[in-house]
Amino acid sequence: MINQDFKAMLSGKSKIRELSEFATALGEKIGYENVFDYSLGNPSVPVPDLYNETIIRLHKQLASMPLHGYSPSLGNTAVRGKVAASLSKRFGVPYETKHIFMTNGAASAIAHAARCVTKPGDDVITFAPFFPEYMQYIGRTGANLKVVPANTANFEINFDAFDEMMNENVQAVLINTPNNPSGIAYSEQTIERLAAYLAQKQKEYGHEIFIISDEPYREIAFDGRKIPYVARYYDNTLTCYSFSKSLSIPGERIGYVAVNPKAVDADILAIMCGQISRGIGHNCPSSSVQMAAAECLDITSDIRVYETNMNLIYDKLKELGFEVIRPGGTFYIFPKALEEDANAFCDKATKYHLILVPSDTFGVKGYFRMAYCIDTEKVQRSLAALEEFVNTEYPNRK
Amino acid sequence: MINQDFKAMLSGKSKIRELSEFATALGEKIGYENVFDYSLGNPSVPVPDLYNETIIRLHKQLASMPLHGYSPSLGNTAVRGKVAASLSKRFGVPYETKHIFMTNGAASAIAHAARCVTKPGDDVITFAPFFPEYMQYIGRTGANLKVVPANTANFEINFDAFDEMMNENVQAVLINTPNNPSGIAYSEQTIERLAAYLAQKQKEYGHEIFIISDEPYREIAFDGRKIPYVARYYDNTLTCYSFSKSLSIPGERIGYVAVNPKAVDADILAIMCGQISRGIGHNCPSSSVQMAAAECLDITSDIRVYETNMNLIYDKLKELGFEVIRPGGTFYIFPKALEEDANAFCDKATKYHLILVPSDTFGVKGYFRMAYCIDTEKVQRSLAALEEFVNTEYPNRK
Numbered sequence: 001m002i003n004q005d006f007k008a009m010l011s012g013k014s015k016i017r018e019l020s021e022f023a024t025a026l027g028e029k030i031g032y033e034n035v036f037d038y039s040l041g042n043p044s045v046p047v048p049d050l051y052n053e054t055i056i057r058l059h060k061q062l063a064s065m066p067l068h069g070y071s072p073s074l075g076n077t078a079v080r081g082k083v084a085a086s087l088s089k090r091f092g093v094p095y096e097t098k099h100i101f102m103t104n105g106a107a108s109a110i111a112h113a114a115r116c117v118t119k120p121g122d123d124v125i126t127f128a129p130f131f132p133e134y135m136q137y138i139g140r141t142g143a144n145l146k147v148v149p150a151n152t153a154n155f156e157i158n159f160d161a162f163d164e165m166m167n168e169n170v171q172a173v174l175i176n177t178p179n180n181p182s183g184i185a186y187s188e189q190t191i192e193r194l195a196a197y198l199a200q201k202q203k204e205y206g207h208e209i210f211i212i213s214d215e216p217y218r219e220i221a222f223d224g225r226k227i228p229y230v231a232r233y234y235d236n237t238l239t240c241y242s243f244s245k246s247l248s249i250p251g252e253r254i255g256y257v258a259v260n261p262k263a264v265d266a267d268i269l270a271i272m273c274g275q276i277s278r279g280i281g282h283n284c285p286s287s288s289v290q291m292a293a294a295e296c297l298d299i300t301s302d303i304r305v306y307e308t309n310m311n312l313i314y315d316k317l318k319e320l321g322f323e324v325i326r327p328g329g330t331f332y333i334f335p336k337a338l339e340e341d342a343n344a345f346c347d348k349a350t351k352y353h354l355i356l357v358p359s360d361t362f363g364v365k366g367y368f369r370m371a372y373c374i375d376t377e378k379v380q381r382s383l384a385a386l387e388e389f390v391n392t393e394y395p396n397r398k
Numbered sequence: 399m400i401n402q403d404f405k406a407m408l409s410g411k412s413k414i415r416e417l418s419e420f421a422t423a424l425g426e427k428i429g430y431e432n433v434f435d436y437s438l439g440n441p442s443v444p445v446p447d448l449y450n451e452t453i454i455r456l457h458k459q460l461a462s463m464p465l466h467g468y469s470p471s472l473g474n475t476a477v478r479g480k481v482a483a484s485l486s487k488r489f490g491v492p493y494e495t496k497h498i499f500m501t502n503g504a505a506s507a508i509a510h511a512a513r514c515v516t517k518p519g520d521d522v523i524t525f526a527p528f529f530p531e532y533m534q535y536i537g538r539t540g541a542n543l544k545v546v547p548a549n550t551a552n553f554e555i556n557f558d559a560f561d562e563m564m565n566e567n568v569q570a571v572l573i574n575t576p577n578n579p580s581g582i583a584y585s586e587q588t589i590e591r592l593a594a595y596l597a598q599k600q601k602e603y604g605h606e607i608f609i610i611s612d613e614p615y616r617e618i619a620f621d622g623r624k625i626p627y628v629a630r631y632y633d634n635t636l637t638c639y640s641f642s643k644s645l646s647i648p649g650e651r652i653g654y655v656a657v658n659p660k661a662v663d664a665d666i667l668a669i670m671c672g673q674i675s676r677g678i679g680h681n682c683p684s685s686s687v688q689m690a691a692a693e694c695l696d697i698t699s700d701i702r703v704y705e706t707n708m709n710l711i712y713d714k715l716k717e718l719g720f721e722v723i724r725p726g727g728t729f730y731i732f733p734k735a736l737e738e739d740a741n742a743f744c745d746k747a748t749k750y751h752l753i754l755v756p757s758d759t760f761g762v763k764g765y766f767r768m769a770y771c772i773d774t775e776k777v778q779r780s781l782a783a784l785e786e787f788v789n790t791e792y793p794n795r796k
Contacts, residue, residue, distance in 0.1 A: 010673065065440070115404065208399050278531060286649065287649025
């Protein structure tokens with residue numbers, strides 16, 4: 001019999017996808033170049049040449065079995081070693097091969113990490129604003145995702161609300177810095193405070209509380225900022241990474257879980273991921289994609305365009321009177337809408353061919369997200385539309 | 399806290415993997431060319447040139463976004479269309495794009511198909527001998543996998559035992575033809591009888607019973623045989639396919655679920671797979687691998703070697719007095735061991751550097767599996783070892 005639970009999900013459409021489809025339909029009518037589509041986080045800068053060159057070289061040179069044969073279930077061993085070495089060198093955390101589990105991007109990394117350190121019925125806490133797929137990633141493990149309300153002053157962690165929500169049933173905390181949708185990178189102070197707080201709660205409750213650190217935007221930092229590497233601050237950290245944004249290869253589905261060598265049971269957590277994968281239909285990312293990504297660990301696509309775009313948009317938003325926190329990284333910005341109902345605000349924006357995502361889907365009301373992973377030329381043209389939109393619709397804003 | 403359930407799994411090692419590791423260790427000692435490793439189903443013939451050429455061409459010619467950007471969550475739409483067209487043409491079932499969901503191989507296909515048509519607590523029936531990972535694939539959905547004892551006369555379905563096990567709680571039947579480990583391809587008569595039986599039970603119980611048809615060996619057929627295409631015989635069929643064996647690309651993780659257009663809710667089952675994938679960390683196979691596989695739908699690797707190997711082994715086994723059913727396809731054969739305890743039999747074989755897998759792991763006692771996806775030259779050399787083994791250890795066999 002058809003599973004009624006999954007069938008019921010079909011009626012609830014993702015707001016982001018709905019807007020993206022609207023943008024595509026509008027583009028077909030008025031020309032896609034005239035639609036200012038800020039809906040989707042699909043990287044716009046090309047993959048580094050080295051990635052494509054490596055794929056081509058591997059397919060020309062390697063024999064079929066080493067290239068296309070089964071990977072070990074934790075991932076290609078040499079690739080895992082290279083990931084460990086790169087992370088150790090860059091962040092000073094002494095990972096070894098045994099701490100790395102290769103995944104199909106961050107979605108798969110979180111699916112494994114969450115199952116490693118929770119069981120059905122446990123609580124997992126995350127912080128608004130948050131990526132709405134977390135509801136699925138965590139909820140479908142059988143654990144409950146609880147969301148701490150946003151700290152709208154700066155979108156760092158709302159520690160008072162967090163403390164109120166904390167309880168013995170919490171086995172993991174899921175964080176995302178730099179953050180989708182706010183663009184905020186947590187300060188070192190925030191991460192230190194989080195680590196100290198969780199260390200104390202671990203003692204109090206007598207069980208571990210893991211940080212699941214979702215870090216696909218780690219390499220995209222602005223204003224010369226260094227993004228604090230979460231695992232340096234807290235032993236029980238499972239770092240979930242995706243190469244989707246740093247190498248502009250979201251379609252290739254490649255990432256990893258890195259188990260902090262100081263975590264409880266650090267030597268077996270990656271192997272546990274291998275066991276978990278047997279039950280959820282994951283059996284490694286593509287072998288050739290693993291090998292190619294392993295040659296590009298210390299490079300990125302030319303991601304400078306995202307900072308250029310951010311500056312253009314941020315300056316214009318400030319000029320137009322928006323309340324907005326300057327992003328520390330990612331390719332998102334999260335300004336306050338000019339009326340209470342962000343849905344109404346974003347609906348009006350579509351008249352000006354501006355596709356903005358209302359914040360409700362991210363667990364906070366009254367804001368909107370712009371994903372500025374689009375051409376700078378288009379960003380520039382969109383600013384006039386933005387100006388016309390707010391001057392026409394909100395002439396009396398302060 | 400670490401999930402104790404998954405942690406406990408670490409002590410239970412897969413017999414096949416254990417044997418494969420033993421073979422590797424033995425190879426390091428005595429030279430790998432002297433180990434007759436029949437443990438693993440890792441295809442030995444190379445990928446078709448067209449696959450590698452397509453990958454190289456795509457990486458040279460396509461822009462970054464269409465090649466490496468996010469695929470739609472059900473898979474690349476053009477690829478799904480090509481899969482549907484190829485299946486329709488080859489098997490006469492009128493699939494359309496909407497019936498195809500792209501997956502990371504058959505493991506992922508079964509993970510999605512099972513969740514589509516069962517809920518936790520439901521029963522799923524399969525037939526011994528069976529691929530032991532089914533325990534994980536089905537058990538981890540929350541459904542119960544029940545195994546019908548083998549029909550050792552010919553390894554077709556044991557219908558009496560099946561009927562005894564059947565009950566209202568059964569929502570799906572998982573079959574695998576051609577079969578791992580027996581090598582048997584179910585006859586058309588068997589499939590017709592299964593279809594008629596299930597159609598009658600659907601009426602009796604008042605709910606659908608789906609066939610989940612795991613078909614990675616569909617293209618590897620012997621003696622000029624045509625493998626009956628299961629979905630032609632039963633409307634509520636979800637066909638789970640992998641290109642791992644037909645194109646020798648198990649590491650690339652690519653396959654699909656094909657929903658029979660005549661199935662109940664046929665128009666929404668693939669979309670449901672997309673919803674399911676959100677909760678299990680699957681988000682499509684690699685975009686470039688999808689596109690390359692789509693160019694190779696109607697070809698295979700040079701799989702004739704498997705039939706050559708089968709004939710060599712089958713003839714020798716018969717000559718040596720083994721009880722063995724002639725395989726109809728795959729690259730497996732499943733003879734009866736020469737003593738009751740297949741584990742003891744396979745242990746003794748290792749003295750002759752023959753790595754055979756005892757049948758207990760496949761849900762039947764007293765047999766062993768040989769995976770003959772290895773070089774024919776090695777198969778030939780192994781036959782002398784096999785002869786020496788049985789003549790020395792079982793001189794008085796009949």
